[in-house]
Amino acid sequence: MIRLVIQRLKSPILYPALLQVYKYLTYSKTTIICFELFYHTIRKEKKMRKKTIILLIILITVCTVAFTQEDADQGEKLYQLKCGRCHFAYAPQRYSLEEWKTIVQDMGSLAGLNQEKEEAILAYLGQESSKKEKDIPTSPVLGGYLYTEFFSSEASTDTFDLHYLNFNISGRLHERVSYKAEFELEHGGGGAEPPFVEQAYLDVWFLRNTALRIGAMLTPFNRFDEFHGPIENFLVTRPQMSREIGVSAWKEVGINLHGNIFVHDSFYLTYDVYAINGLGAGSRLRKSRHYRDNNDAKSLGFRLSGVIADRVEVGTSYYTGAWDENGDYNLNMFGVHLLSKFGDFSVFAEYSRSSSENPAPFEEGVGEGYFVQVSYLVADQFRPTIRYGTLDYLDNGDLLGRKPTDYDTKVLALAFNFYLTRTIVFKFEYDIIMEGDRKEAKDNNLLALQAAVRF
Numbered sequence: 001m002i003r004l005v006i007q008r009l010k011s012p013i014l015y016p017a018l019l020q021v022y023k024y025l026t027y028s029k030t031t032i033i034c035f036e037l038f039y040h041t042i043r044k045e046k047k048m049r050k051k052t053i054i055l056l057i058i059l060i061t062v063c064t065v066a067f068t069q070e071d072a073d074q075g076e077k078l079y080q081l082k083c084g085r086c087h088f089a090y091a092p093q094r095y096s097l098e099e100w101k102t103i104v105q106d107m108g109s110l111a112g113l114n115q116e117k118e119e120a121i122l123a124y125l126g127q128e129s130s131k132k133e134k135d136i137p138t139s140p141v142l143g144g145y146l147y148t149e150f151f152s153s154e155a156s157t158d159t160f161d162l163h164y165l166n167f168n169i170s171g172r173l174h175e176r177v178s179y180k181a182e183f184e185l186e187h188g189g190g191g192a193e194p195p196f197v198e199q200a201y202l203d204v205w206f207l208r209n210t211a212l213r214i215g216a217m218l219t220p221f222n223r224f225d226e227f228h229g230p231i232e233n234f235l236v237t238r239p240q241m242s243r244e245i246g247v248s249a250w251k252e253v254g255i256n257l258h259g260n261i262f263v264h265d266s267f268y269l270t271y272d273v274y275a276i277n278g279l280g281a282g283s284r285l286r287k288s289r290h291y292r293d294n295n296d297a298k299s300l301g302f303r304l305s306g307v308i309a310d311r312v313e314v315g316t317s318y319y320t321g322a323w324d325e326n327g328d329y330n331l332n333m334f335g336v337h338l339l340s341k342f343g344d345f346s347v348f349a350e351y352s353r354s355s356s357e358n359p360a361p362f363e364e365g366v367g368e369g370y371f372v373q374v375s376y377l378v379a380d381q382f383r384p385t386i387r388y389g390t391l392d393y394l395d396n397g398d399l400l401g402r403k404p405t406d407y408d409t410k411v412l413a414l415a416f417n418f419y420l421t422r423t424i425v426f427k428f429e430y431d432i433i434m435e436g437d438r439k440e441a442k443d444n445n446l447l448a449l450q451a452a453v454r455f
């Protein structure tokens with residue numbers, strides 16, 4: 001019936017546009033049911049129902065817009081991402097399509113590719129391999145993500161937040177030189193949060209499996225930082241610990257030697273050794289991300305992980321560097337991480353500890369915490385996730401700017417995601433605050449919703 005009405009509109013622009021909207025609306029029925037169910041089970045107030053409707057309209061608009069952009073350069077993007085991980089991404093012109101078929105089949109399991117991805121990569125390689133020129137720079141691959149969130153809890157005002165709009169450009173200038181630049185607008189941009197560079201670096205592969213990264217990069221401490229994007233992070237919120245220790249979205253300028261050591265067919269080591277400007281004198285560790293140099297002492301660190309059969313990764317990280325202006329007091333951090341996936345079941349866990357030297361009479365500041373996250377992907381579309389996270393923070397402060405900090409948090413987060421496609425996700429999260437800021441007021445748990453797309 002609606003379709004008929006739409007068809008009556010003969011406008012060449014309006015008709016296809018409305019048809020698209022209608023199609024997605026019907027497709028989104030499952031989403032709507034999920035939203036409703038979720039809301040009714042946890043909150044029964046009328047006030048919330050009205051908000052749900054407003055939210056749904058916004059979410060559907062987001063997904064309609066996102067849908068109009070197909071993944072045109074999927075193949076090239078996947079090739080750079082998946083096949084440039086352990087060694088540099090070989091120029092497509094090096095091999096014929098027939099040879100590439102064998103190579104991609106051999107490497108496919110190492111790179112964790114399914115058939116669809118293998119085909120996308122082969123389509124790209126087939127197209128490029130016949131070109132005559134060698135080592136031509138690839139055209140930059142554009143990407144990015146956008147996510148909008150809604151938070152609701154008793155003690156604070158319910159808010160919508162355009163948390164991130166992120167654009168990135170990556171590509172190769174030469175077979176052995178690749179680059180990535182990532183720009184971000186946080187919380188809607190504007191005066192308080194000007195656009196900033198999240199990352200901007202060159203990777204120079206001087207050996208097949210060894211590269212030097214130069215520029216502004218996310219610091220390789222534990223692994224959550226590389227999973228803070230909305231598709232990689234299965235929840236809306238970040239683990240309490242990762243917000244403070246190891247500091248998610250922690251970028252620094254410096255150099256990082258990284259690479260892989262292949263030990264056996266199904267076991268390799270992957271490492272990072274870096275020198276960066278390092279964390280400075282903020283009121284808390286999170287506030288200590290400097291990006292610029294506050295002293296002459298460079299911070300040093302490493303991360304070393306073992307990867308078994310592309311299913312289990314276990315690693316450890318270490319960071320040390322002076323945090324004060326004069327470079328007299330050190331901040332040390334230690335971390336352990338575990339990532340594993342078996343089919344559609346995945347586990348992610350991290351532990352971190354930080355300790356900072358303080359001038360007398362203040363004692364050493366200590367932050368410590370962990371999280372364990374278990375997730376299961378059902379029918380390629382639904383993902384329930386549970387995460388338990390803690391953080392204990394005790395820093396008596398010092399005379400140089402750090403404020404005394406003392407708090408503990410314990411949170412059990414329950415999430416349910418619905419994937420319209422692999423790059424369009426709607427997340428519903430309910431956090432049970434077991435200890436921390438929100439504990440005093442009863443029933444002051446947190447409801448968080450997120451609509452995210454990656455393009």
Ligand code: HEC
Nearest residue numbers: 082083084085086087090103104107108110111113121262
């Ligand atoms: C988990 C790490 C890993 C990933 C991911 C990976 N490779 Fe490899 N690749 C290797 C190793 C190790 C070798 C060396 C194997 C050997 O010499 O037998 C290699 C060798 C190659 C070679 C041969 C180079 C030569 O000189 O003979 C090509 C080409 C290649 N890989 C392409 C790819 C493609 C295409 C992908 C993505 C589908 C990919 N690789 C993903 C680890 C990886």
